[in-house]
Amino acid sequence: xxxxxxxxxxxxxxxxxxxxxxxxxxxxxxxxxxxxxxxxxxxxxxxxxxxxxxxxxxxxxxxxxxxxxxxxxxxxxxxxxxxxxxxxxxxxxxxxxxxxxxxxxxxxxxxxxxxxxxxxxxxxxxxxxxxxxxxxxxxxxxxxxxxxxxxxxxxxxxxxxxxxxxxxxxxxxxxxxxxxxxxxxxxxxxxxxxxxxxxxxxxxxxxxxxxxxxxxxxxxxxxxxxxxxxxxxxxxxxxxxxxxxxxxxxxxxxxxxxxxxxxxxxxxxxxxxxxxxxxxxxxxxxxxxxxxxxxxxxx
Amino acid sequence: xxxxxxxxxxxxxxxxxxxxxxxxxxxxxxxxxxxxxxxxxxxxxxxxxxxxxxxxxxxxxxxxxxxxxxxxxxxxxxxxxxxxxxxxxxxxxxxxxxxxxxxxxxxxxxxxxxxxxxxxxxxxxxxxxxxxxxxxxxxxxxxxxxxxxxxxxxxxxxxxxxxxxxxxxxxxxxxxxxxxxxxxxxxxxxxxxxxxxxxxxxxxxxxxxxxxxxxxxxxxxxxxxxxxxxxxxxxxxxxxxxxxxxxxxxxxxxxxxxxxxxxxxxxxxxxxxxxxxxxxxxxxxxxxxxxxxxxxxxxxxxxxxxxxxxxxxxxxxxxxxxxxxxxxxxxxxxxxxxxxxxxxxxxxxxxxxxxxxxxxxxxxxxxxxxxx
Numbered sequence: 001x002x003x004x005x006x007x008x009x010x011x012x013x014x015x016x017x018x019x020x021x022x023x024x025x026x027x028x029x030x031x032x033x034x035x036x037x038x039x040x041x042x043x044x045x046x047x048x049x050x051x052x053x054x055x056x057x058x059x060x061x062x063x064x065x066x067x068x069x070x071x072x073x074x075x076x077x078x079x080x081x082x083x084x085x086x087x088x089x090x091x092x093x094x095x096x097x098x099x100x101x102x103x104x105x106x107x108x109x110x111x112x113x114x115x116x117x118x119x120x121x122x123x124x125x126x127x128x129x130x131x132x133x134x135x136x137x138x139x140x141x142x143x144x145x146x147x148x149x150x151x152x153x154x155x156x157x158x159x160x161x162x163x164x165x166x167x168x169x170x171x172x173x174x175x176x177x178x179x180x181x182x183x184x185x186x187x188x189x190x191x192x193x194x195x196x197x198x199x200x201x202x203x204x205x206x207x208x209x210x211x212x213x214x215x216x217x218x219x220x221x222x223x224x225x226x227x228x229x230x231x232x233x234x235x236x237x238x239x240x241x242x243x244x245x246x247x248x249x250x251x252x253x254x255x256x257x258x259x260x261x262x263x264x265x266x267x268x269x270x271x272x273x274x275x276x277x278x279x280x281x282x283x284x285x286x287x288x289x290x291x292x293x294x295x296x297x298x299x
Numbered sequence: 300x301x302x303x304x305x306x307x308x309x310x311x312x313x314x315x316x317x318x319x320x321x322x323x324x325x326x327x328x329x330x331x332x333x334x335x336x337x338x339x340x341x342x343x344x345x346x347x348x349x350x351x352x353x354x355x356x357x358x359x360x361x362x363x364x365x366x367x368x369x370x371x372x373x374x375x376x377x378x379x380x381x382x383x384x385x386x387x388x389x390x391x392x393x394x395x396x397x398x399x400x401x402x403x404x405x406x407x408x409x410x411x412x413x414x415x416x417x418x419x420x421x422x423x424x425x426x427x428x429x430x431x432x433x434x435x436x437x438x439x440x441x442x443x444x445x446x447x448x449x450x451x452x453x454x455x456x457x458x459x460x461x462x463x464x465x466x467x468x469x470x471x472x473x474x475x476x477x478x479x480x481x482x483x484x485x486x487x488x489x490x491x492x493x494x495x496x497x498x499x500x501x502x503x504x505x506x507x508x509x510x511x512x513x514x515x516x517x518x519x520x521x522x523x524x525x526x527x528x529x530x531x532x533x534x535x536x537x538x539x540x541x542x543x544x545x546x547x548x549x550x551x552x553x554x555x556x557x558x559x560x561x562x563x564x565x566x567x568x569x570x571x572x573x574x575x576x577x578x579x580x581x582x583x584x585x586x587x588x589x590x591x592x593x594x595x596x597x598x599x600x601x602x603x604x605x606x607x608x609x610x611x612x613x614x615x616x617x618x619x620x621x622x623x624x625x626x627x628x629x630x631x632x633x634x635x636x637x638x639x640x641x642x643x644x645x646x647x648x649x650x651x652x653x654x655x656x657x658x659x660x661x662x663x664x665x666x667x668x669x670x671x
Contacts, residue, residue, distance in 0.1 A: 192354050193387035195374040196458075197401035197448070207400075211391050291391035293434055 052266035063267035073251055073268075077275055080247040083160070083235075084228035085279075087167035091175035091224045092217055094168075099180040100209070104188070113180075120173040127169050128237035132157055135165070162238030163245045167231060171224045178223065182216030183209075186295045212295045218287035222280045229276055248272045302455050303364045304330050306488070311370075312359030313346050320346040321512045324360070328456075328490065333482050335503035336492045339535065343512035344492045345460055351490060352458050353377050364455070375404075380449030380487075382459040386441045388433035394444050395420065395429045401452045419451035422481070439470045446478070450487060459491045463498065475501060496536055500524060508532050526568065530585040530653040533568075538587035539628045543655065546582045554578055554652055556586055559623035561601045565650030578652060585653040590616065592649035593629035600642035603627055605635045619643070 018024065055062040067073045098116070102109060119127065135141050135156040145153055156162060186209060194204045232249040239245030248268060256265035306328040313321040321343040328334055336344040349355040351362065353374035362370035369377055380401075388397050399416040407415075420429050423443035433441055442462060449457055462478070463471045479502055482489055493499050499506050500520040508515045508523065516528045527533035534541055544556035544563070555564050565586055567578050578584055603619035606626070614630045619641060621627060629643065 187385070187387065189383055189385055189387040190389060192374070193381065193383055194389070194400070194404075195354070196352055196377075196379060196381040197452070198375045198378070198404035199400075200373075200375050203404060208389060291432075293432065294390055 048266040048269055051263055052270050055263040056261070063263045066264060067267055067271065076246055076248045076251045077271065079245065080229060080231070081275070083163055083167060083231060083245065083247065084225055087164055087171060087228045088221050088225035090168055091171040092179070092221045094172060095176040095179040095220070096213075096217070099176055099183050100205075102180060103183050116176055117173045119169050122170070124166065124170055124233040125237065127166050128234045131162060131166055131238050135162070157238045159240045160244045163231060163234050166234035166238055167228045171227055174227065175220050175224045178220040179213070179216060182213055182220070186212050211291060214290050215287050215292045218283050218290070222283050225279060226276055229272070302330065305365055306456060307363040308351070308360065309363060310360035311347070311350055311357055311362065313350055313355060314358045319512050321350065324514060326507060326517065328488060330488055331486050333489045333491065333502060333504045335499035335506045336490065336509060337494070337496060337499040337506050337535070338509035339494055342509040344509050346512075347509070348458050348460050348490060348492045351456075352379055352381050378452070378454055379456045379458055380452055380454035382445045382449050382457070382462045384461045384464060386433070386445040388441055388444055388448070390433055393430050393432060394425055394436070397433065397444055398448050398451055401448065405452070415451050419447040422450070423447040438466055439474060442466065442474055443477075446481065450481065450485060453487070455488065457487045457489045459489065461492055461494070463493075478502060508535060527651070528568075529656065530587055533587040533651060533653065537589055538651070539590050540593065541585055541587045542625055543583055544586040544652075546578060546580050546584055549578055549580060553647055556584060556652060558586060559601065559621045559625065563601070563645065563650055564647040565652045566648050568651040568653055578654060583655055585655050587651045587653060588645050588649060590628040590630045593627060593643050593645055595629070595631050595633050595635070595641050596644040597642070598644070600644035603641055603643055605637050605639040605641060608635055608637060
């Protein structure tokens with residue numbers, strides 16, 4: 001023992017002990033990510049936070065009081081939730097059966113996946129433009145309905161539904177891709193085992209696949225919800241930005257760049273973040289009650 | 300579950316993308332029988348099992364349970380229990396809920412589900428682990444849950460797909476005895492798929508040897524062990540030495556062959572007229588002998604030089620090379636060392652002679668990779 005201790009130089013000993021605790025030169029690889037987070041997230045966040053408590057007039061909470069005491073402002077929370085929650089839910093629910101059917105390999109799977117995922121590449125503005133052309137007054141959809149004798153369809157753009165469709169179009173591919181990968185991670189033998197034990201397809205889905213998929217659905221819901229919650233371009237382009245689709249981000253934009261009240265805009269951004277955190281917190285709390293271990297598959 | 304007296308596979312076949320995985324499987328399984336489907340990987344044994352379970356639709360033939368046709372039924376309507384190679388335990392359910400699953404699917408009264416689940420847990424001695432999730436169990440324990448889950452339903456047929464292949468050697472032996480004990484005590488009709496001939500011989504009442512999707516031989520362990528019908532089956536049943544030899548004289552059931560300049564007397568195997576037709580003077584045959592039956596002699600015999608010696612307790616496993624360059628395998632109690640010159644002999648009834656199959660498309664390499 002003594003001999004080894006004498007022969008080993010002190011420096012490698014320290015380096016070795018640090019390495020045991022995960023402190024070594026590879027730690028430098030984290031540097032860009034840490035810089036990125038600090039400069040592009042933490043700094044703006046804390047800057048905005050202090051700005052929201054430093055209004056031009058009134059006490060530190062004046063911006064928040066102004067927001068919540070004006071129903072035209074505070075109503076935007078409900079407007080945004082009314083858009084984002086159903087859109088995220090629909091994206092998740094619609095993805096499940098399609099992803100379920102598309103597990104495993106079959107002819108044309110790649111083409112079908114590409115078709116389902118293409119909307120990701122379009123961007124919200126292009127989607128909104130397309131929606132106006134397709135669903136708008138004298139759009140293709142309108143003319144098609146007219147041609148087969150259905151007139152007086154309710155208006156589908158420049159209102160709540162226009163934004164809702166746009167959120168579904170852009171959010172669905174994300175939800176679908178995520179759920180497909182969660183589903184592929186579930187060992188298909190489990191369902192076959194359930195079949196040999198007498199479970200029909202409904203029981204197999206409800207008792208085997210769904211419980212194993214549920215944590216993935218919760219995560220997917222959170223991600224698509226966050227995407228939908230920060231909706232901005234489509235709320236303006238295919239929505240009713242003065243009324244039924246005056247969402248939180250729009251209110252923040254107007255406060256900052258039309259009224260130049262940066263404190264109020266920051267406060268709205270903070271409120272936006274808080275609402276998102278509450279929804280995600282609730283979903284993740286529910287998720288923690290579920291089985292989240294291995295699902296036996298390659299995932 | 301409905302029981303049966305006879306389960307009949309009638310010309311069962313399965314093709315995958317134009318390629319035959321299983322061809323014309325005829326098999327009658329009697330109630331209470333333990334059948335092993337045996338063969339190398341890709342021989343169609345798992346395909347046969349999945350067809351039987353209803354997890355794979357047939358492309359030819361039919362399956363009959365007594366007078367009822369069952370190959371058109373979905374798996375959940377067949378009432379068979381299946382044990383999967385990967386166990387396929389439901390990872391989000393406790394041991395108890397895994398075992399109860401099938402009983403619940405039958406909508407049995409709560410009390411009966413509990414009673415039979417308890418009995419199942421007791422059967423595989425997992426009383427202390429009933430509340431655990433599968434992920435918290437060892438491989439052997441998971442295996443026992445899988446077996447209990449399949450047998451609590453008292454299925455008319457239990458299907459096992461290489462259930463022991465994921466266990467280590469010691470546990471494999473223990474579970475093998477366990478499966479045999481369960482079969483003896485419950486009397487459940489069982490079809491067991493394996494590539495391990497020793498496992499199949501020790502467990503089964505009858506073996507079905509498959510090769511390239513076709514049945515090679517159906518018989519008792521005794522028949523398979525001592526009388527393989529062709530050299531492929533012999534190869535699979537532990538005849539590690541299979542060499543080409545030339546017939547120099549045939550007399551009824553015995554024939555004299557020449558191999559590497561040495562003459563040996565062997566038994567014409569197979570038996571049917573069509574098979575013995577291939578054994579005539581001048582023909583090249585496959586001569587098969589187990590390592591245990593190749594003896595070191597001081598008298599006349601096949602000359603060889605010892606190359607590799609493996610210590611195996613009381614015996615040694617030896618690889619020796621003939622002057623013609625053939626590697627031969629033998630087991631002997633004599634202490635040999637690499638470089639020793641030996642003479643080998645075999646008694647005529649232990650040297651089996653098979654016609655070389657000209658018709659077969661695939662000719663597996665004899666002695667492939669055997670230490671050479």
